[in-house]
Amino acid sequence: AIGNVGFIGFSNAYEWWQLEGYFQEACAWAQETQPQVVVLLGHWDAANLGCAAGEDTPDVFRKVQSIPACSALGDTLKYMVGHNHCNEIMQADTGFMLGAFGMSGCGQFGLPVLDTRNNRAKLYYFKMGT
Numbered sequence: 001a002i003g004n005v006g007f008i009g010f011s012n013a014y015e016w017w018q019l020e021g022y023f024q025e026a027c028a029w030a031q032e033t034q035p036q037v038v039v040l041l042g043h044w045d046a047a048n049l050g051c052a053a054g055e056d057t058p059d060v061f062r063k064v065q066s067i068p069a070c071s072a073l074g075d076t077l078k079y080m081v082g083h084n085h086c087n088e089i090m091q092a093d094t095g096f097m098l099g100a101f102g103m104s105g106c107g108q109f110g111l112p113v114l115d116t117r118n119n120r121a122k123l124y125y126f127k128m129g130t
Contacts, residue, residue, distance in 0.1 A: 004116050006035035008064075012044040012051040016063060019055075027069035037114070037121045040064060040079040045090070045097055049083075057081040058095060078121075087112065087125060096123060 001007070008026040010019055030038045042057030044050070061079040064070045070077060079095045085105025088097050100108035109129040115122045 001033065001035050004036040005114065005121075006030045006033065006038040007041055008038065009041040010060065012042050012055045012057065012060070014055065015052055016055065016060070019060070020063075020067070023064050024067055024069055027064070027067055027073060031069055031072055036076065036116050036119070038073055038077050039114075040077065042079065042081050044083045045081045046083075051083075058090060061095065 006029075008023065008030075010022070027038075040057070040061055042060060044056045045058065046056050047053045047059075057079055058081070061077075065077065075093075078093075079091075081090065081095070081097050082099035084097060085100045085108075086097055087100045087106070087108050087110055089095070090097050096112075098112045100106050100110070108127070110125050110127040113124045113126065115124060
């Protein structure tokens with residue numbers, strides 16, 4: 001955890017059966033420590049270029065939500081993904097693509113900041129150029 005934010009990072013190159021036990025362990029830890037927000041960090045937003053089929057971050061997020069220890073986290077569980085060089089909301093209040101820092105793709109350049117002060121979590125995006 002960093003401050004009051006817990007992070008669960010994983011590699012999309014692996015199959016679900018190889019990851020599921022680690023997610024169970026991570027969510028049990030999150031239940032015990034009770035961070036304000038838990039962020040699932042993955043690289044791929046779609047199954048391509050090294051991402052195992054069905055293991056892109058939005059799909060893994062849905063699978064993680066079906067694990068009892070993880071579903072107990074409720075709305076505190078979010079996800080962030082990169083790979084494509086774009087910054088966008090993938091799922092309202094839940095999933096965010098933060099992959100554009102001047103790279104080719106969407107041509108975006110900005111700075112995301114997750115603010116968890118005052119018992120709320122808010123993701124700010126400061127556009128710095130195109």
